[in-house]
Amino acid sequence: MTLTASEQIPISLNGKSGTVQSGATILEAAREMGVEIPTLCWASNLTPANACRLCVVELEGSRTLVPACSRVCEPGSVINTESERVALNRKMVLELLDSTNDLSESPELQALIDHYGADASRYDEPSTMKDDIKVEDDLFIRAYDRCVLCYKCVDACGDEAQFTFAISMAGRGFETRVSTEFETPLPESACVYCGNCVGVCPTNALQFKAEFDLRQGDDWDPQRQTSTSTICSYCGVGCTLDIHTQDNEIFKVTSPSDHSVTAGHLCIKGRFGWQYVQPPTRRPSSPDMSS
Amino acid sequence: MPNVPDLKFSDVVPEPDERSVIDDLVSVPPIEEKGERWVLGGIARGQEARHLLLPGLHALQDTRGWISPGGLNYLAEKLQIPIAEAYGVATFYDLFQFEQPDTEGPLHHVCVDPICEMGNSASYIAELRSKGHRVHESPCLGQCERPPAAFVQIKGGDNRDMTEATGRSIRIATADPKRLLRRITEMQDIDLESYERHGGYQALRLAIQEGGARVIEMLKESGLTGRGGAAFPTGIKWEAVARQETSTKYVVANADESEPGTFKDRVILENDPFALIEAMTIAGISTGCEKGWIYIRGEYTTATRRLEAAIDEAALAGRLGQGILGTSFRFDLEIRCGAGAYICGEETSLFNSIEGYRGEPRSKPPYPTDSGLFGQPTIINNPETFLNVLEILTYGVDSYRSTGTPESPGTKLFCLSGDVAEPGLYEAEFGITLRELLARAGGGVGELQAVLLGGAAGTFVDSRHLEIPLTFEDVRAHDMTLGSGAVMVFSTKVNLPSVLARFAKFFRDESCGQCVPCRIGTVRQHEVLTQISRRGQSPDRNELLHDIATVMTDSSICGLGQTAASAVQSAIRLGLLEKSDT
Ligand SMILES: Cc1cc2nc3c(=O)[nH]c(=O)nc-3n(C[C@H](O)[C@H](O)[C@H](O)COP(=O)(O)O)c2cc1C
Ligand code: SF4
Ligand code: SF4
Ligand code: FES
Numbered sequence: 001m002t003l004t005a006s007e008q009i010p011i012s013l014n015g016k017s018g019t020v021q022s023g024a025t026i027l028e029a030a031r032e033m034g035v036e037i038p039t040l041c042w043a044s045n046l047t048p049a050n051a052c053r054l055c056v057v058e059l060e061g062s063r064t065l066v067p068a069c070s071r072v073c074e075p076g077s078v079i080n081t082e083s084e085r086v087a088l089n090r091k092m093v094l095e096l097l098d099s100t101n102d103l104s105e106s107p108e109l110q111a112l113i114d115h116y117g118a119d120a121s122r123y124d125e126p127s128t129m130k131d132d133i134k135v136e137d138d139l140f141i142r143a144y145d146r147c148v149l150c151y152k153c154v155d156a157c158g159d160e161a162q163f164t165f166a167i168s169m170a171g172r173g174f175e176t177r178v179s180t181e182f183e184t185p186l187p188e189s190a191c192v193y194c195g196n197c198v199g200v201c202p203t204n205a206l207q208f209k210a211e212f213d214l215r216q217g218d219d220w221d222p223q224r225q226t227s228t229s230t231i232c233s234y235c236g237v238g239c240t241l242d243i244h245t246q247d248n249e250i251f252k253v254t255s256p257s258d259h260s261v262t263a264g265h266l267c268i269k270g271r272f273g274w275q276y277v278q279p280p281t282r283r284p285s286s287p288d289m290s291s
Numbered sequence: 292m293p294n295v296p297d298l299k300f301s302d303v304v305p306e307p308d309e310r311s312v313i314d315d316l317v318s319v320p321p322i323e324e325k326g327e328r329w330v331l332g333g334i335a336r337g338q339e340a341r342h343l344l345l346p347g348l349h350a351l352q353d354t355r356g357w358i359s360p361g362g363l364n365y366l367a368e369k370l371q372i373p374i375a376e377a378y379g380v381a382t383f384y385d386l387f388q389f390e391q392p393d394t395e396g397p398l399h400h401v402c403v404d405p406i407c408e409m410g411n412s413a414s415y416i417a418e419l420r421s422k423g424h425r426v427h428e429s430p431c432l433g434q435c436e437r438p439p440a441a442f443v444q445i446k447g448g449d450n451r452d453m454t455e456a457t458g459r460s461i462r463i464a465t466a467d468p469k470r471l472l473r474r475i476t477e478m479q480d481i482d483l484e485s486y487e488r489h490g491g492y493q494a495l496r497l498a499i500q501e502g503g504a505r506v507i508e509m510l511k512e513s514g515l516t517g518r519g520g521a522a523f524p525t526g527i528k529w530e531a532v533a534r535q536e537t538s539t540k541y542v543v544a545n546a547d548e549s550e551p552g553t554f555k556d557r558v559i560l561e562n563d564p565f566a567l568i569e570a571m572t573i574a575g576i577s578t579g580c581e582k583g584w585i586y587i588r589g590e591y592t593t594a595t596r597r598l599e600a601a602i603d604e605a606a607l608a609g610r611l612g613q614g615i616l617g618t619s620f621r622f623d624l625e626i627r628c629g630a631g632a633y634i635c636g637e638e639t640s641l642f643n644s645i646e647g648y649r650g651e652p653r654s655k656p657p658y659p660t661d662s663g664l665f666g667q668p669t670i671i672n673n674p675e676t677f678l679n680v681l682e683i684l685t686y687g688v689d690s691y692r693s694t695g696t697p698e699s700p701g702t703k704l705f706c707l708s709g710d711v712a713e714p715g716l717y718e719a720e721f722g723i724t725l726r727e728l729l730a731r732a733g734g735g736v737g738e739l740q741a742v743l744l745g746g747a748a749g750t751f752v753d754s755r756h757l758e759i760p761l762t763f764e765d766v767r768a769h770d771m772t773l774g775s776g777a778v779m780v781f782s783t784k785v786n787l788p789s790v791l792a793r794f795a796k797f798f799r800d801e802s803c804g805q806c807v808p809c810r811i812g813t814v815r816q817h818e819v820l821t822q823i824s825r826r827g828q829s830p831d832r833n834e835l836l837h838d839i840a841t842v843m844t845d846s847s848i849c850g851l852g853q854t855a856a857s858a859v860q861s862a863i864r865l866g867l868l869e870k871s872d873t
Contacts, residue, residue, distance in 0.1 A: 050654045052807050053846040064853060065845045070654060085845065089808075092842035096811035122835055124822060127814055149804065158373075165298065165373030169649060169804075170382045172632065174814050176804035181301065181378035182360050182389065190299035190375065 009075040014082055026057060026068035026079055037081055038090065038112050041150035042069035043200055045263040046160050049151035054093050054112075057081045065089055087116060094118035099126045102146045105204035105215075127174065136185045139272050140198045141212045142178075146205035149176055153197030153206060161265040166191040195271035199254055199264055210251035221246065234269040237261060241270055250274050300368045301360065309362035312350040317343055317369045340370050342627075344647035348381050349589075349628060353448030356395065357388040372647065383649045383803075385429075385631030386444065386589050392425065395446055400429035400590070402440040404551050404747075404797060405790045406708045406779055407431075410438020430633065430797050431551035431747075432590055435708035435779075436461050436715050442590040454561055454593035462715025463558065464731060466702045470694070471678045472718045475562040481597055483604050486565040492610065494684035495569050495576075499618055503577035506684065507533060513683045513691050514700045519545055519636075519673030520748070520774050520850070522763055525680070528670055531660035533578040535668035542574045542583040543645075543664055543671040547629050547636035549588060550746035551797060552777030555704040556674045558716050560587065560594035563678075564601035568624065570677035572615065573684070574670055575622040582623050584664065586641050589629040599626060633801040637849050638663075638671045640803065651805045652849035675704055675776075695721035699762035703773065709780040710736040719761075726757040728778065737782030741867055745774020747794045748854035750861040772857075787867045788824035791859055795820045798855040809852025812843040816856060828868055836863070 008019040013033055020029040025048075030037050040052035048070035056065035060078035065086065073079075080086065094109065095118035103109045112118075120126075131144035149169070158165045166189045170179035180189040198206040207215075214220045225246045232239040239262045244252045253271050257264030305313070317340060347370065351362040358381055367377035381387050392398070401407070401416050416439075419426050434440035434453055443451045465472035474489045486492070498506050511526030532540055544567055548556040560567060571583045587595050602624050605611045613621045627645050629635050635644045639653035642664045663669025679701060683691045692700045699721035705728060708714045712733025719728060725742065729735055741753045750771045752759075759765055766773055781787065795817035804810045816839050819832055840856030847853050862868060 050848060051805055053842075053848075054807075056846045064847075067654075088838065089842050089846045092812075092838055093807050093846065096807055096815065096842070099815070100811050122831070123815060123818070126818060148807070149810070158376075163297075166375055168373070168375040168379030170375075170379040171804070172383050173800060173802040173804040174810055176810070179375070179378070181363070181374040184301070188301070190373065 009073060011073050011075075011077045011079065013079045015080075020073055022073075022075075024073050026059070026066070026071050026073055026077070026081075027055060029073050029079075030057075030068060030081060035081055037068045039069055040109070040148065040202060041152065043152055043202075043257065045257040045265070046152055046155050046200065049155065051149065051151055052093065052097075054090055056089050056093075057086055058083055091116040091118045095120055095122070097148055099123045100129050101148055101203065102143075103203065105146065105207075106202065109203070131177070134186075135209070135212075137187050137193075138209050139193055140195060140206055140208050142186075143205050143207065144177055146203045147178060148203055148205075149178070150202060152200040152202065153178060156196040156200045156265065157191075161263070162192070162194050162196050164190055164192050164194070167197065193268045193272060194266060195253075195268070196265045198252075199266070199271075208252040210249075214246060214251060219246075225251075232266075232270040234273060239266060239270050241266070243274070250278055298368075298371060298373055300374050301364050303359075303361040303364050305361040305365035306355070306359070308354050309351055309359065310365060312354050313347060313362070313366050313369060316347055316350055317366075341372060341647035342645055344370060344372060344377060344380060345627060345630065345644060348384070348387055349630065352387050352444075352630075353446070353450075355391075356398075356444075356446035357391050359391070370647075380647060380649050383632060384589075384629075385427075387630060394423075394425065396424060397446070398425045398427055398444040400427045400432065400442045400444065402430070402432045402434070402438070403428045403793070404431040405781075405785075405793050406435045406552060407438040407440050408793065409709060409781075409785060412439035415439045415441070429590075430800060431549065431553075433548050433554045433557050433588065435552055435554055435706065435777075438708075442592070450592045452590060452592050461558065462713045462717075462732075463562075464715065464717045466694070466718040466720055468694070470682055470702045470718060471559075471675065471704060472716070474566065475558070478563070481562065481564065481601070483565060483601075483608055483610070486563075490685060491565055492569055492616075494681045495573055495610075495616065497684050498573045498577060499616060499620070503533060503579070506573065506577040509683055509688050510680065512688045513679075514698070515676070515679050515683060515691075516699075516763065517673060518675035518679070518703070518776070520550070520745075522773075525672065525676055528660060528672070529574060529578050532580070532668045532670045535579075535660070537668060539582075539665075540578065540580040540668040541664045541670070542571050542578070542580045543638075543641070543669055544571055544583070544585045544674055544677060545636060545638065545641060545671055546585055546587040546591070546594070546674050547633075547641060548591070548775075549633040549636050549801075550748065550775040550777060551794070552706060552708055552743065552746050552779040553775040554706050554708075555716055555776055557588075557591050557594050559674050559678060560591065560598055564594075564598045565605065566681055567598070567674050567677055568601055568605050568611065570680045571624065572611065572622045573680060574672070574677070576615065576618075576620045578670060580670065581621045582625070584645060585624060585626045586635070586645060587626060587628055589631055595626065595628060602626070632803075633797075634803045634849075634851055637851060640849070641671070642669070649803075651803045652851075654848060696760070696762050696764070698764045703761070703776060705761075705776050705778050707732045707778045707780065710739075710782040710785070711780045712736060721762045722760045724758050724760055725752065725778075728761065729757075729780065735780055735782060737784055740781045740783045740785060741787060741862070741865070742781070743779040743858060744777070745772040746777040746779075747797050748772075748850070748857055749774040749777065750857055751865055751867060752861075753865055753867070770861075786824070787862065788820070791862055791868070792817065792820040792824045794858055795855075798851065802851060802855075803849075806846075806848045806852060808842045808845075809847040809849075809855060812839050812847075812852065813855050815839050816843070816859065820859065823868060833863065836860075 007022045040054045041049045055068040058080040059066045098120035134142040228243045255262040347366040367374045432440040515525045516522040635650040640650040644650040659669045798813040799817045
């Protein structure tokens with residue numbers, strides 16, 4: 001049987017039967033049926049990397065659990081997203097991450113850690129993802145001790161958005177890090193400072209410098225923050241910008257990931273070209289804004 | 292107007308010798324000269340030539356003893372591969388260094404996995420170091436029958452394993468009737484003439500005569516299953532690729548053999564290289580693939596040299612290339628050498644490695660028969676599997692099925708190492724018991740404590756399991772595995788908790804790092820086992836090990852993570868850790 005894109009196929013999810021569009025992933029099917037599945041490396045604007053395994057579910061007939069974010073439903077798939085086995089696996093993924101990374105700036109993960117009862121204190125002197133914070137320019141910083149190796153920044157810099165390929169996974173196993181060639185500082189690398197990597201990072205490992213300065217100065221206060229939507233005025237494409245401010249000072253610019261033009265990705269001008277509305281203290285300086 | 296390629300490379304330049312090895316390897320002109328841009332010629336060029344990245348990295352490493360920024364930059368620019376990606380690929384492999392070594396002398400890789408540790412690798416390392424040599428403590432080098440195993444990387448590229456030094460002293464014992472190892476035990480010379488005198492190329496002639504459909508039929512009737520670990524039916528794999536209507540499909544031999552305790556493929560390739568070439572050619576003409584790739588472990592230097600020589604000789608004699616044996620069939624073979632990464636034996640990781648990407652496994656489905664090497668339908672088999680194909684064609688299905696059991700027909704190669712009198716490669720009919728197998732190797736040395744079957748990803752058994760017939764069905768029924776055919780024997784003199792900690796270290800080091808359960812789980816498993824081997828067991832450490840095992844087994848992407856707890860959990864079930872409380 002060949003399926004056409006518009007065909008509906010029957011599945012069973014947590015004991016309830018339903019139909020979903022053929023080609024839908026288990027994650028999409030679950031959301032349609034009102035069931036939440038946690039994700040970390042998945043993003044609506046990137047191809048699934050399948051790496052974190054937080055979204056695993058039981059699929060009848062499969063020896064192992066399967067990642068909901070990328071596994072496509074088949075006619076008659078019997079899926080369980082809530083079993084004890086699933087819960088234990090998710091708890092362990094969270095526990096392993098929490099024992100390795102600084103997740104203090106990832107509120108969603110913190111909530112999941114509580115929900116699944118992950119307890120990183122079970123590990124005696126665990127090796128961690130130690131790394132010094134890289135502050136190499138005025139635009140953004142990299143704190144890889146928070147990096148969960150979700151591949152999002154690499155994909156956004158590469159063939160999923162920017163086509164600049166300034167960063168890659170380097171090394172192997174527990175030593176794997178996101179890196180430029182020979183760990184060259186970003187300003188000397190191929191980086192064009194679009195900031196799309198920062199835009200997709202789920203753990204604040206990549207962070208706009210203005211936000212970083214506020215946090216370092218102990219002045220970070222979500223209560224005093226607002227976000228304003230506007231259209232970028234640099235060219236005629238019409239990218240939507242969300243300007244995030246604290247006390248009327250811009251600390252970051254994003255674009256909605258479901259936006260039809262940007263899919264959440266911007267260029268250096270939209271992302272960082274806001275100094276003309278801002279006092280010069282936080283002016284971006286080094287990178288070339290002409291490209 | 293100067294043409295600026297869209298990819299940004301760095302300004303560092305290669306040394307003249309680096310430039311010249313890369314120019315020899317990559318014949319395309321630099322991209323600027325043609326005025327192509329990345330988006331036009333560049334992407335096509337990048338895809339077409341990217342598979343030269345791994346050979347290029349080898350060439351740089353061999354030339355200067357390390358990979359310099361200038362050399363890598365030049366290679367990446369020539370191949371139009373983003374420089375950060377090229378670095379990401381290069382740093383995936385253990386055999387590449389990124390800092391200039393302080394001495395020009397060779398780098399000795401000495402195996403420190405349990406069998407070689409029992410074979411005194413520690414004192415060998417100390418001796419090398421005391422003489423001022425550079426030493427890298429290596430995972431299993433696939434030479435477990437002659438511990439301590441070593442592999443020497445030499446600037447200039449004349450790398451060496453131990454075969455040439457030790458000769459053929461390894462014990463090779465074939466089954467009765469003689470099967471897979473027949474030629475190896477009988478042939479004096481490794482050349483085409485000798486190969487044909489011992490029955491070589493009869494199977495290919497038969498395959499040509501009978502046609503591909505009949506060959507596949509015979510494989511299915513024979514009941515042959517893959518010998519690389521997963522025991523998938525070979526006939527079904529070949530049939531799936533034969534049915535694919537695309538014009539480009541591939542045959543791949545997975546000779547990355549890196550499972551601790553396993554050395555059978557090395558012995559085959561070193562001593563019977565034409566057999567692999569012939570069997571791959573049969574696969575090619577029977578399923579419509581015109582190109583085959585052999586991915587061979589980078590540390591297997593003797594096997595690589597002999598295989599290269601055999602391919603050249605076969606091509607000269609019209610056994611490869613256009614018009615094989617006077618037919619209209621075409622089949623070409625290309626070798627790719629790995630560079631120190633166990634994970635590259637996983638089939639999809641192996642494809643990525645050949646293609647010039649990081650050796651990270653792909654998510655399955657799609658399976659290789661649909662989308663394998665370069666995204667094309669691909670047959671991938673282990674060398675031992677290929678050897679069985681020759682036997683089935685030469686002697687017929689009935690004769691093949693007359694050995695072994697109905698569900699596990701034929702013979703199996705077992706790699707015996709550790710505390711046995713005569714370590715070596717043994718061919719035996721399926722159904723032999725472990726007791727009989729050990730007896731063939733002269734019996735155990737000392738009092739038997741445990742046997743690890745199937746390699747680090749395998750299962751421990753002990754004296755209670757000696758009568759179990761070694762067949763796929765029997766081991767499955769006992770929650771064991773034959774895996775790669777490794778049989779590592781440990782007497783009571785061996786400290787098993789520390790053996791387990793070392794195998795755990797192996798997985799920690801060899802995880803590709805892609806998925807969380809394996810990347811971090813293997814580290815935590817190693818940490819907990821190290822604590823147990825120092826301070827003994829406790830209920831919460833066992834529970835922790837169990838939880839780590841669960842997430843690795845259930846949620847990892849590939850077989851590495853899924854089996855990384857297998858040996859440890861089997862040892863706990865047998866109570867082997869309890870003896871540790873000191
Ligand atoms: C971590 C890992 C390492 C592997 N290494 C090898 C190997 O060195 N050689 C091999 O033939 N198969 C290896 N395999 C199995 C392959 O993925 C694949 O199943 C096999 O090559 C198929 O050939 P077969 O059907 O002839 O067994 C490995 C699998 C995993 C998960
Ligand atoms: S830096 Fe952020 S986006 Fe990049 S891999 Fe790490 S966690 Fe993911
Ligand atoms: S299980 Fe391990 S080796 Fe396999 S993809 Fe995951 S991290 Fe890589
Ligand atoms: S969200 Fe599915 S594997 Fe990460």
